[in-house]
Amino acid sequence: MKRFKGAYILLLVLFVALQVTGQDEKKLVRKGNSHYEEQNYQEAEIEYRKALSENQGYAKGKFNLGDAMYKQKNYEEAGKIFGEVGETAAKEEVKSQSWYNLGNSLMEQQKYQESIEAYKKALRLNPDDQDAKYNLEYARKKLKDQQQQQQQNKDQNKDQDKQDQNKDQEKQDQNKDQNKDQKKDQQDQQQDKQDQQQNDQQKDQNEQGDQQKQQQQPQPQQISKQDAQKMLEALKNNEKKTLQELQKQKAKAVRAKKSEIDW
Template sequence: MKNIRNKMKKSIVTFLLLFISVSVFSQEEDAREKEKALRTSTNLTWDGNKNLSENNFVQAEVDYRKAIAKSPENAAAPYNLGTAYYNNETYSEAFGRFKEAGEVATSKQEKHKAYHNMGNVFMKRKDYPKAVEAYKEALRNDPTDDETRYNLALAKEMQKKEEEENKDKNDDNKDQQDQEDKKDQNQDKDKEGDNKEDQNQDNKDQGEDGNEGDKGDEKKDENKEGDGDEKEEQKKKPEQGDQPNEQQERKPNQLSKQQVENLLRAMQNAEKQVQEKIDAKKVKGAKVKNEKDW
């Protein structure tokens, strides 16, 4: 029984030693593979630097991309590729590569360079607030870099200037908007005044039309009354057919009424003349009495 226990202990120890050996071997193998990949990546980076110095940008870009794919730990490859993009003014690609280099960098110096160049990209884009933050991060990794310090001061100055310009622009826009609003209000008031005048004129015209209508109605009433009076007069007058026609009723060899009246008037005048002659003779024969005054 005791022998069995000893054998089991030996087996467990042997298994543990074997497991540790395999793990150590695997780690060493992984380390060797990473080291090998890093050497290959570094060599590709050198090739890219050489092609870039010979102005062969296309081949340099290929070498840098291969170096990045071979070993993510090689911060120099994305940094150098970002620099190539920056010099070609491809700032979006440059920023992406500088950011990648800053993330994989293990030393403060590498991080400082990556963030410094990110600040330069933001300055080219005129994104001054982000440039300020990038330069600050670069100085955290290397506070002694005067170039980064100068760029930070310049970025702050440009940011301040931009804010002042935006403030002035906003003030101008506000003043312009206020003027436009005031102009619109004045136009609305003028429009309301015109509408009010038009309404008053319409009311005035309607009043005049009403007065003319009343006058017309009065004239109509007068004409109507006149027509009524004329009709009444016509009713009172006998119709022509009802009036006696003297000429039609007069018999042959018979004097008319007018002729009879004229004849009687002539006879009366003759009698009057005779009487006047008789009276005149009487007056001539009579004596004149002398009347005395008292």
């Protein structure tokens, strides 16, 4: 669990020997400290900014402004302010506390590698800072967990990508097979259609041939009823004549036979 260095209201003794500044910024910082103690961090921020408008190089006001921003969870702005104090402060202890608080601001942003570097800077200036040592190890652990999680996510994404690729490939293969089946069905349908057309053509040709044959064969002559009656009568007359002729021939034969008898 990270620990945070308190505002200058707890460390006023550090600035007893600082250069004399105007009374206005000091009053404004004290007023800001009162709001800070009452946990009115937004009001404290306003007073600290007023103090810095009087004297931009007032390290005490800038450090406390970083505290107020941190308490409002504006960690990015707080870290920026602590970094500036760490670079410009005259006293090593103030610089060390600024680097420490910068490390905490970066931790809150899950920037563990950068926070590790900030804690290291704090410990170079103050090797006995137990809080900085603790937070350094904590940041290292969080960094390791983060890297493991990132690797795990990377592996999962890689596996997911591979699964997606396999699914896409399977879908493509399925589409190919489906297209092949559709193409084959179309070809079969086309072939069936062609076969049917050929069969129909052959059937038509056969029927036409049969009709031609029938037309070439002699057709029975159609006669009227009257003609049929005439033909029937003619046949009867012919039969009668024929019968008469036969009877005549028979009679001759009989007579001839009779004349040959010797009485």
